[in-house]
Amino acid sequence: MAGTDLPLRVVLAKLGLDGHDRGIKVVARILRDAGMEVIYLGLRQTTDSIVAAAEQEDADAIGLSMHNAGHMTLGPNMVKALRDAELEIPVIIGGIVPDDDVQPLLDAGIAAVLGPGASAEEVAQTVRDAVSAAV
């Protein structure tokens, strides 16, 4: 957990049918290079499978990658599933999210949104900040 010497544990997943996995694989390597432990669940995950993995892996943060314009439905669904499971784990969305959608996603409980072109430093720092803010 944050504040200790243990590395942050981040669960990354593609939620739903979207198969665009270039971005999430790059993010996985960026976070790993930044000293975090990355658990990549792969494609075609459900909110249930992500909740189960996050619980089992004692995740500090969850990263979802979305390129199919489904974020306004799936993002809030993910937050709800975590709340239902009484897990307080920040969810970060990366991918193609129009500017106008960012605030509604934050209002719905998403911790942060990373757009295309975010640098490696921004990606890692966003995860660290989201974890700090959640503690």
Place this chain on the structure above:
Amino acid sequence: MDDATGAPRHLPDPDDPQYQAWREAYEAAKLRAVPWETMSGVPVEPIYGDGPYPGQYPYTRGVYPSMYRSRLWTMRMFAGFGTAEDTNARFHDLLRAGGTGLSTAFDMPTLMGRDSDSPWSTGEVGRAGVAVDTMADMEDLYAGIDLGGVSTSMTVSGPAAIVLAMYIGVAEKNGVERSKLAGTIQTDIFKEYQAQKEYIYPPRPSVRVITDMIRFTSAEMPRWHPISISGYHIREAGSTAAQELAFTLANGFAYVEAAMAAGVDVDDFAGRLSFFFNSHSDFFEEIGKFRAARRIWARWMKERYGAKAERSLLCRFHTQTAGVSLTAQQPEINIARVAIQALAGALGGTQSLHTDSYDEALALPTDDAARIALRTQQIVAHETGAGSVIDPLGGAPYVEWMTDEMERQAEAVFAHLDDLGNGSILEGVYAGIENGYFVGEIADAAYRFEREVNSGRRIVVGVNEFTDGDDGDQEILRIDQAVEDYQLKRLEDTKNRRDGEAVASALAAVTAAAEDPTVNVMPPILEAVKAYATLEEVVKAMEQVFGTYVEKAII
């Protein structure tokens, strides 16, 4: 200048028999009625430099003798969003605006063989393409379009056999015979395991369905291209240009081996295989890649697979500009990227071209952005002179060297796959999917690129340099949630109207065909979709036999 005569050099040698043969073929071709001169009135020849000339083996300089002098590339704009009616309206707009072929994008549930009412589809119906659940949706999608008079491209691979059956069903319902249908369906399942990840069944049963489709279209649909072997998505997933070239052509060889193993004569189908490449921003590398693709395909088809018909040797391809090169930062500057990539496609000798819209790093294109994209390639076609001279960069030392280098790198990959498959590229491709070779190579290349951009070693304008500019409020296309609700209602209505018993027995016939490898699955699929069985019902009828594919999660 030529020292002796003072005349400009670089014209072909008129005594060269290769040139004379080309000239004869060129003279026989019907040409467009435009002046063959520059903007300043300088008359230009159709070809410069040395042979082999266009239309001559190994076709490095072009697949046809007269290329764009006879016919410009097809300006095929990809469209699909929301309901079938929405996409149909976009099709009519594009045809009116001078588009000459239709290209259909399907939504993610459709690509994955899921119906709109599947729990998996929540939030994704009609978002990234059009939703198709039953043949009724296909009827709306192509309403008012003479399917005997257009060529249609459908970008779908996992459930391609079912979507093709729906298209045939719609045409026949409108009185157009299947033999009159012209177009292409993507069907390329190998690149799904390697890059795009929209697969349903494991590789071997998928290839069995594809060989059934090849057999069916070979026998009954002479104008149909049953497979478009696609490097586009491999490149978008992060590969290099040479990997895109190598993996794509290797996949092509694998399909050829599969069809030949199923007893189809190579010349009965190879002429209707077509390719789909990416056109990225490194201009000369792209042109070298396109030229190398033609040469490699011709050599392998002739020397390794013993193709005799000339058409079997021709690597004809569609090109799309690189979606992945588009930036969300200062999106208007993407218009410049698209123009350069489109020009590379034209100078590389593409048969058709889709130009991306500048707003696609943000969302699906708006009508305005799609119009600008079409206009961009019309400028390339009509204002730059790119359509006047065939392979105008052929003979340039850098371009010839790059062509050779692309070929060299691709041959190294083929040797590796041949080795993996013990002398079979098909088995090599299966093995490379199984052991993570393709996904690993692509992910490594993608990460290398990101690190270069991140370190500033590679400049991406507007992203890590020249970042002053208004990212502004960009108008984007939004798909209303109402689309999903509408589609669910439409699916329910269709299910209520159909004959349930007819559907059940048609689906049972599909399963029975899947169980028997000697039976072609296409005819029972066609019967099932005509009875308005849904896409997912047909998928599941075969899934019972074939199982599903789950990818190992490799970073």
